[in-house]
Amino acid sequence: MEGALQLPIIDLSSTDQTLLTDLLRKACIENRFFYLINHGVEEDLIQRVFEGSRKFFALSLAEKMKMIRKNHRGYTPFYDEKLNLVDNPKGDPKESIYFGAPEDISPYSNLNQWPPEEVLPCWRSTMEEYYRVILNLGKRVLSLIALALNVNEDFFEKVGAFNPPGALLRPIHYPVAGEIDYSDDQHMHGCGAHTDYGMITILMTDGLPGLQVCRDKLQQPQIWEDVPQLNRGFIVNIGDMIERWTNCLFRSIYHRVTKPEQERYSVAMFFDPSPDCVVECLKSCCSESSPPTFPPVRVADYLKETYNLTYGYQCKFVLL
Numbered sequence: 164m165e166g167a168l169q170l171p172i173i174d175l176s177s178t179d180q181t182l183l184t185d186l187l188r189k190a191c192i193e194n195r196f197f198y199l200i201n202h203g204v205e206e207d208l209i210q211r212v213f214e215g216s217r218k219f220f221a222l223s224l225a226e227k228m229k230m231i232r233k234n235h236r237g238y239t240p241f242y243d244e245k246l247n248l249v250d251n252p253k254g255d256p257k258e259s260i261y262f263g264a265p266e267d268i269s270p271y272s273n274l275n276q277w278p279p280e281e282v283l284p285c286w287r288s289t290m291e292e293y294y295r296v297i298l299n300l301g302k303r304v305l306s307l308i309a310l311a312l313n314v315n316e317d318f319f320e321k322v323g324a325f326n327p328p329g330a331l332l333r334p335i336h337y338p339v340a341g342e343i344d345y346s347d348d349q350h351m352h353g354c355g356a357h358t359d360y361g362m363i364t365i366l367m368t369d370g371l372p373g374l375q376v377c378r379d380k381l382q383q384p385q386i387w388e389d390v391p392q393l394n395r396g397f398i399v400n401i402g403d404m405i406e407r408w409t410n411c412l413f414r415s416i417y418h419r420v421t422k423p424e425q426e427r428y429s430v431a432m433f434f435d436p437s438p439d440c441v442v443e444c445l446k447s448c449c450s451e452s453s454p455p456t457f458p459p460v461r462v463a464d465y466l467k468e469t470y471n472l473t474y475g476y477q478c479k480f481v482l483l
Contacts, residue, residue: 168194172197172198175199187308196401199398200395202396202397204296212290212334219278222278230277233274237260237276238258239260241254242256246354250355256337256338257335257353259336260334262291264298264330265291290334297330300365301432329437329462330361330432333431335354337427358416358417362402363434365398366398366429366431367398371423373420376400380417401414404465407457407460408442409445409448410445438462441460441462442461
């Protein structure tokens with residue numbers, strides 16, 4: 164059984180911070196997905212990001228392969244990512260490109276790979292501008308999440324989650340059947356069911372349907388609900404790192420993308436903490452009767468393990 168999910172809306176223009184954090188806490192416990200509105204991101208910038216993405220993915224495969232993923236930055240071709248082999252035995256029939264932080268905010272910016280300016284004018288400057296804007300937006304959301312967890316709003320800053328920023332920006336392209344052969348697996352999805360690895364993900368889509376969530380992946384049969392794009396709103400979901408910090412109070416959520424009926428684009432910002440940040444259960448989220456579910460983990464170690472599962476032998480990068 165499938166239907167449309169009614170997600171809570173977090174309005175960042177609200178002046179009542181107590182109400183806002185209460186609503187956010189409820190959304191993170193009950194839904195784990197929510198819409199973000201009045202976020203301050205200019206519509207013109209969003210449109211330029213999507214326009215540039217369409218132009219990038221329209222480049223020849225040979226041109227895109229010059230930027231093949233290294234150190235988890237660069238182009239990821241069709242079927243390279245294997246999020247769920249039950250959903251997609253061959254791998255996910257999508258392509259994407261990963262960017263880390265720009266050079267003015269990260270010492271690792273030289274890992275980013277860019278097409279020449281003459282091949283794709285303004286692409287780099289647009290994506291770097293978008294990264295900075297969404298990074299600031301994500302920091303604001305995470306400060307509200309900290310308050311919702313009854314810790315100081317600068318908690319994630321103080322534990323080194325952004326020193327340097329580990330967030331990855333990822334434009335994604337889901338082609339239609341004419342570009343990709345779906346014939347060998349009638350149940351193939353655009354993106355296999357999974358949870359995200361980091362703290363939160365801030366997503367914008369082109370408005371076409373496809374994103375679905377399963378609020379209880381252990382329930383059989385699984386119930387998948389559609390997540391429509393809200394006009395000018397971002398879609399935000401909880402990732403594995405927040406689940407570990409909160410001792411499963413705020414859980415990461417199982418989600419997927421259905422096989423597209425039309426060519427589809429999205430842009431996701433994955434808020435991975437800094438590689439050297441150690442994630443361990445908050446004192447406010449555990450007790451003698453509810454001990455920590457997970458041991459402390461260094462982010463780089465956790466991500467290396469999950470990426471190796473996702474990409475298999477192809478993932479031989481070193482996380483800095």
